[in-house]
Amino acid sequence: AQKITQTQPGMFVQEKEAVTLDCTYDTSDQSYGLFWYKQPSSGEMIFLIYQGSYDEQNATEGRYSLNFQKARKSANLVISASQLGDSAMYFCAMREGRGNAGNMLTFGGGTRLMVKP
């Protein structure tokens, strides 16, 4: 089974509107972290936002917020007031807390967001 699922391969949004990028995850760990990264066409991976499994409040970072619904195992990214520079691939990722293991990130397949002027 996929650990991270992003069901929207591509999305359009009008500039200045809000957009939600979906992410569902699968883990049996109680302690885990959820991350969103942005990958522009230049290729680098830019960290956007983090949500811990024990965090009671949804994470926010500027125009980015994470809609965390633990019972549904979803961690959707909300971008408010979209800008042209937001056009990029967006990856949801999870780190499972396993003590002294490698604690690597597992990534979803990504969503390509295109912002229309």
Added chain:
Amino acid sequence: EPEVTQTPSHQVTQMGQEVILRCVPISNHLYFYWYRQILGQKVEFLVSFYNNEISEKSEIFDDQFSVERPDGSNFTLKIRSTKLEDSAMYFCASRPNLGARGEAFFGQGTRLTVV
């Protein structure tokens, strides 16, 4: 702001040749990772490295791959005999601490093209 630096940004190599991809992680970080991303596909974990040894590796990380931290600052990924299917973007990442909290900081990537 400190950053992870990768060199080269792009490397073209002949099939069967050895390549070494280099990374300088952020200086006070303890955990180092290599990931790869085949064009148009998801980012995949290769290997994690802590305390001068591999802590975890994926099925992709077979005997053709090796990592080392030769001098306390550089972190290298070696592919001994490259195959066409090794063509991908390779990302180095580092983070300061263990546990689920804390983001990994990624380098800008090395695009490897095997011809």
